[in-house]
Amino acid sequence: MAYIPKLSWTKLSVLKTCPFKYNQCYNLFNWSPPTIIMTFGTACHTIFEMMYTSGNFDKKYWYDRWEEIYKAAIANQKKLPKLTQKEYKFHLYKGYGMLKRFFETGEKYNFLKGVDVDLVEKKIELKVFGEPFTGYIDLLLPIKEGTEYILTDFKTSQKKRKSDMAQVLVYALCAIKMGYNVTKVAIFYSWLGDIVILDITKEHKAGAVRYLKTVVELYHKLQKSKKYEAKKNEYCKYCHVRAECPLIKTRKRV
Numbered sequence: 001m002a003y004i005p006k007l008s009w010t011k012l013s014v015l016k017t018c019p020f021k022y023n024q025c026y027n028l029f030n031w032s033p034p035t036i037i038m039t040f041g042t043a044c045h046t047i048f049e050m051m052y053t054s055g056n057f058d059k060k061y062w063y064d065r066w067e068e069i070y071k072a073a074i075a076n077q078k079k080l081p082k083l084t085q086k087e088y089k090f091h092l093y094k095g096y097g098m099l100k101r102f103f104e105t106g107e108k109y110n111f112l113k114g115v116d117v118d119l120v121e122k123k124i125e126l127k128v129f130g131e132p133f134t135g136y137i138d139l140l141l142p143i144k145e146g147t148e149y150i151l152t153d154f155k156t157s158q159k160k161r162k163s164d165m166a167q168v169l170v171y172a173l174c175a176i177k178m179g180y181n182v183t184k185v186a187i188f189y190s191w192l193g194d195i196v197i198l199d200i201t202k203e204h205k206a207g208a209v210r211y212l213k214t215v216v217e218l219y220h221k222l223q224k225s226k227k228y229e230a231k232k233n234e235y236c237k238y239c240h241v242r243a244e245c246p247l248i249k250t251r252k253r254v
């Protein structure tokens, strides 16, 4: 069976930020190696998923389970370099702090409610401008007795990024296409202890459509021309393909 590459938010944002990096990752399969930060994020998402699907928001219960979930995330990440005790403990305790803020913020914004299993880690699978597009919606939180939803994305990063809102709006557009009456989007910054909520307007929807159209057109253009040029950006210093990059003078791997 022929391999049909699917687009995703991550792929499209890498393509828009730096076509060279996109080519390295998705055409030449030069993947970024797993890091403890990514693994920590996976463990956090797992614990949130378990809370929402079980409807159990008992703090003590989850504090007691955190180490087990964190260890399982590390064990599942086969290619993760072996952690020192210091690194292990650093992220373990970081997790307790993050959980504390998750509960405080969730309570404040009334976000701690159990939902149907179907509304957590909801898979997106549809076509955008003729291309298969996939992704996972962290949470569709019902409001107004289930007639409307707040599409919620959990972020465990230590800072807010401009692209966070663009991502949730694109996901909201997808959820609406999938038949969910999504009227709000929320970014739950669990590490920062904040939730940013936005009412979706016609302009937001039009903006998300424009974004997708522009990037899918770029994808088609680059597929034909094969000219994947490097574009310097704020994430260059973390880029795992720096050693191959024509714009970086010090060819040092990170």
Ligand code: SF4
Pocket: 018, 020, 021, 230, 231, 232, 233, 235, 236, 237, 239, 240, 241, 242, 245, 246, 247, 248
């Ligand atoms: S270092 Fe920057 S410009 Fe070079 S490939 Fe990576 S993201 Fe692109």
